[in-house]
Ligand SMILES: O=c1[nH]cnc2c1ncn2[C@H]1C[C@H](O)[C@@H](CO)O1
């Protein structure tokens with residue numbers, strides 16, 4: 001704990017690492033408006049007068065207390081991301097926005113299968129994102145920000161294309177794709193539905209994370225780890241259901257929670273998103289506080305910057321406020337995340353030693 005809370009400017013300046021951010025959940029409202037007009041996509045009535053109104057519409061519509069209803073808002077982002085140029089633009093702006101927010105490394109995920117309705121092939125979708133990330137990285141560099149970005153390819157858990165998407169991730173592994181994920185409504189769609197894809201990835205020595213323990217509890221986390229072999233957990237908040245805090249303050253971990261902590265399984269926590277979907281009641285009551293205290297491998301993430309009206313700086317700042325974290329704690333989250341990235345070990349180390357540590361040292365920690 002530090003004597004004074006870091007200012008918003010310090011949090012923005014501090015190097016940050018983002019492992020869980022959806023490309024189709026991070027569009028600028030103004031871009032959604034422009035692209036919708038270009039392609040003739042109809043936005044909800046009353047939402048499309050200006051960018052600020054549309055931004056508010058997304059935040060309010062996503063603030064439903066239900067993951068399923070939260071996910072409905074994606075119709076209006078995926079709907080405008082169906083051509084190569086539109087996808088490239090969104091990808092470029094994503095990198096520019098993250099870099100301006102002080103993010104030095106990011107893994108950005110999206111589901112290629114959701115971007116083929118106007119005739120693009122899966123490969124063309126991945127190529128369009130890659131082009132946008134390259135443009136965005138160059139633009140950020142020109143603006144004085146150094147950022148490294150990789151793609152994670154997501155398969156939708158209610159669909160049946162996970163094997164195909166896993167193969168796509170392997171095919172593109174040396175061209176900007178660092179791993180694989182499954183997302184979408186969790187209840188009723190357990191990760192074991194996609195076991196063949198996960199087994200294939202393991203045989204290919206590939207990395208993957210699984211959205212688990214967000215809208216559904218421990219069985220989902222257990223399957224993700226012990227049946228599917230996930231390297232990381234998307235959210236994983238419900239691991240607290242396996243932790244008992246007694247009245248005298250002593251803490252007891254169940255076997256699964258103990259395993260997650262012992263094996264240093266990274267938890268991709270997304271506090272603002274969890275409040276919108278009802279996975280947590282408030283930031284102050286979010287399990288991230290307890291999990292951090294217990295030294296789980298906690299990372300801080302945005303999930304969907306548009307739907308949650310958030311950023312890495314905003315997420316970190318809300319934790320500073322709720323839990324009195326100082327810059328040393330933010331550095332701990334950041335190094336946790338960098339250690340957990342799907343980047344080769346030597347590249348992770350180079351960013352920790354060459355970017356993150358000096359960046360925090362410059363801020364006095
Ligand atoms: O928090 C989430 N949980 C489950 N699925 C999600 C979440 N955020 C976004 N998605 C879905 C909606 C997107 O269209 C898809 C791919 O990015 O992933």
Ligand SMILES: [Zn+2]
Pocket residue numbers: 020022183211234303
């Ligand atoms: Zn997510």
